[in-house]
Each structure stands twice: as structure tokens, then as C-alpha cells.
Amino acid sequence: MHRVLIVEDTPADVRQSSAVVKKLGAQDVIALNNIAAAILFLQDVLEGTKPAPDLILLDLSFPRESGFEVLRYWKSNAKLHQIHVVVWTVMGDTEKKLCQFFGVEHVIPKWAGPKELEAALKTFVQDSDTAQT
């Protein structure tokens, strides 16, 4: 887990989550606070003008368009869909189910706190590291 893209509009949550991923070894953390910027970023990744992140940490609730727009874009392209996505958001069962439909493997509720995020990311980091070796 080298490069991480955080899509999050709550400053406190950006601070918390980037601290967590850095602690787990991320060197390059990009934080974007709106959906349009996130989609533009992914477009650049597709065009090869920006290197692909190893992980996208995505919040779903935004004032206008929701984080699902990022998931739509991510799912619409096979290359993008290879990037791991972790959804970290305030949510109910419906959101969780929809995330599963998109093929998101890790859905972590914010109310569980940053510890829970760290625990989930930790197993995920180990998984992806073993997968690479």
C-alpha cells in the first residue's frame, strides 16, 4: 500500500484516515474533498497522466453527488475496477448492500471509529502484500 487516494469532505475524517494509512506504510496520500475532483483524478489515471493508487478510501455522503458516482466510474472500467476500494462512511444496510453490488470488498462504518478502520485496513494490507509476493 504505497499510494492512497482518500475521497472525503470532512476535514477531521481526512486527518484521521490519512494518519491511519500513513501508519500502515502509505508514502503518498492524496486527499480530495469532492466527487468531481475524484472522477477527474481517475480519468487521469486511465489516461496514464497520473499513477494509479493502490487503494481508494471512499466516503459516500457528500452534499451533492454521492460517493456512489465514484463507484459507478470505478466499476465502468475494468482497469479501474482492479484498484482496491474501501468504503468508510456513515451508513445503513442499504448502502452496504449497494456497495456489495458494486463489488466493494471492504465496507466499514464510520461510527465504529478509526481503530476499526485500522484493523480492517491491516488485514487488507497483509492480504495485498501476500498477493504481490
Place this chain on the structure above:
Amino acid sequence: MSKLPEMINKHHEEIRADWLKQMSTAVRRADLISNEELESQSRELMDAIASGARSGELTNLDGPAWGQARDTLGAISTSRAKQGFSTSETATFVLSLKQPIFNAVRRENPSDPAALFDDIWKSTQLIDKLALITADAFQASREKFIARQQEELMELSTPVVKLWDGILALPIIGTLDSARTQVVMESLLQAVVQTNSRVAIIDITGVPTVDTLVAQHLLKTITAARLMGADCIISGVRPQIAQTIVHLGIDLAGVITKAKLSDAFALALQRTGQVVTKVNGDNAGKRTLLRREE
């Protein structure tokens, strides 16, 4: 006082043996039912009749004494309806008890013609009543069975179809309040994800009743679709359904409804930035062309 109740109770084992023997020689649907099942059904029924007869009541079978017999006949009818027996075949199973009972009655009254006649009359009435209960129960369970089959068939036959780029339709036919409904609704949401659609049309032309449970299923689906940026349009809302929804107090404000699927489709095209244009062909007359508005 008739000795019939006492006789049935005392000799029910012999009657049953006689009955089984009769059934083995008569035409029997061996393709539909096994000997073991027939054996156990006849035992259950005979025991229930014997227990009913112990009450001494043979004309009115509505009371608690005959409850066991009614339940047994109900269970037999249900299983036979599922196995594919006809009404008359099922009733015949019960009616074929007459002969063995008559035989027993004759053995009991060797020298009293009046008593013999009386007991035969009473037992024939009893068996007729039991056969009637069976036929009614059989009809009811078959209706239920057929209704359920239709229901299942109907909800199964509603796949999500892609109408156009970004537009899905889910035509629903049949009841919308069974456990399957949630599966159907989820398949729509899943299809929205798979096809990256922006509009989903739920057509309820084929749904006979929209009550609060149906409305709840629809509203939940609409909310979930909206969460991921897809609008739902409900089409096929007939005037009588619309009126009923209002009376029920269901708030459909914010839900787009259309009377016809075609209206919903036109709106969906508009929403997704596509237009329908009529073009005049040189020789083919008018046809409709859909084009994407960039």
C-alpha cells in the same frame, strides 16, 4: 340406540384390513402413491374415525370429537392435491370404506333386518359426509396450490430488461407482497449497477393490488436507487390504483409516476439526454429513430 358407533370402534382393525384388501384389488394409482403411504393414511383415518365414533355422534361431524378426522382428511387431501390426484380419485379413497363397513355391519346384525338397515343407512351417511369433507378440503388445497404456483411463476417471469443506454425496465406481473419481492427489487438495483443506468422504470401494469406493503417495497427500492444516482419511474399506475394509494395515505410525492410505460420511456430518454425524432424515409414511410443528443 344404534350399535354402530360401538361396532366401528370395536372392529376398526378388521374394517381397515378389509379396506386395504379392497384397495389392492381395485384400480389404484400406484404411479402416484406408494403402498406404505396408503397403509399409513388408512391407519390414521381409521383411527380418527374410530375416535370420532366413540363420541356416539355420527350425523354431525362439526364437533370436537371429529376434529381429528377432519384434520386427517385435510392432510390427506393436501398431499393428494400435490401428488396430482383428481377430486374424484381422492373422494373415492374415502368412499371405498363403505363396503368394508357394510360387511362389518352385516356380520354384527345376522338376524335383525331392521337394525341392519338402520346401521347401513347411518354408515352410508357417515362415509358420504367424510367424502364431502375430503372433496372440499381437496378443492381448497388445490386452489391454494395453484395460486401459489401462479404467484411463483409470475414473479419469476419478470426479468430486468435494458430498454436503452442507461435505461432499465422492470415489468412486474402478479402479486408484489411475497418474500420474493425483495429479491426482484434487489435484482433491479443490481442491474442498475451492472449496466450503469440512470433511470429505472418499474412497470406495475400487471400488479393487481397496491397496498401499503407493496408501496413500501417500491419506496425502499426507489430510495436505494436514488442513493446511487438513479431515478425510478413507476409506470402503469391505473387511475383506480392511484386513487386507492391516496386514500391509503401513502405519500408518493417525489416519486415520478406515469400511466403508461411509453410515457415513462419518453421521460427516461429525456432525462438521459436522448431524444426521439421522426424521420421521413424516401420510400419506407415514417419510422422512429432514436438518437443520442451529445
Place this chain on the structure above:
Amino acid sequence: MKSAKQETVPIATSSDVVMARQKVRQWAIEMKFTLVDQTKLVTAASELARNALEHGKGGHMVIEQVENSVKNGLKLVFEDRGPGISDVDAALRDGFTTGGGMGLGLGGSKRLVNDFQIESEPGKGTRVTVVRWK
């Protein structure tokens, strides 16, 4: 044999609710109710039958053709053996629910018929009687 004036339908499973609706529709058609009235009757029956099943542990529905001096009507009686309703007024209020429903079933059905009567005794069950006149 089904009587022309009255029929009883058991309500023990969810397919019985479907059956109850079908029966009410059949009767409403035979009595030549308008399409709107048929729909209202069937919908009310659907709500009340499901209530009897889900809150009342099942029971039955009696369909009956009734008449007063001026008109014909269809009367439906739903009886269950459930825990009963302790506060009937509250249960009739829109939005009141003990389950996961919308809480519009009872109040909504009341608006779909002309006469609506509910009798309930805690611990014994509930009987809802509705009539729609032609």
C-alpha cells in the same frame, strides 16, 4: 358448497392473503361494484388480512353480501386470535406501527370503506368489520 350470501376464507399463510384478495375481487365483480370500488375493497382486504396474519397469528375472513333499505353492500369480517390491540385509537393513527410496516394499514383501510368497526380485547384477539356500500 359455497353459499351465495356468505363465505369464509382462512388466513393462516401469506398465500391465504392472496386467496382472500382474489375472493373479495370475485365477489365485488359479481356484485357489479365499479372498478374503483373493487380496487378499494380488495386493497382494504389485503391490509386487514395481512394484519390478521402478522399481528393476529392468523384467523379468518368472512365475506358477506348485505343490504339495507336502499342499497347493497359487501361486508368483510376479519377475526384473529392474536394478542389484541390495547389502544385502538393509537392503532388507527397514521404512522403507528409495531412491526416494520408503514403504519398506514388500519387507518388506510378505514378510508377505503364506508363502515369500519374494530373490536379488540387484549389477550383474546381482534375483529375488524368493514362494509362498502354500492
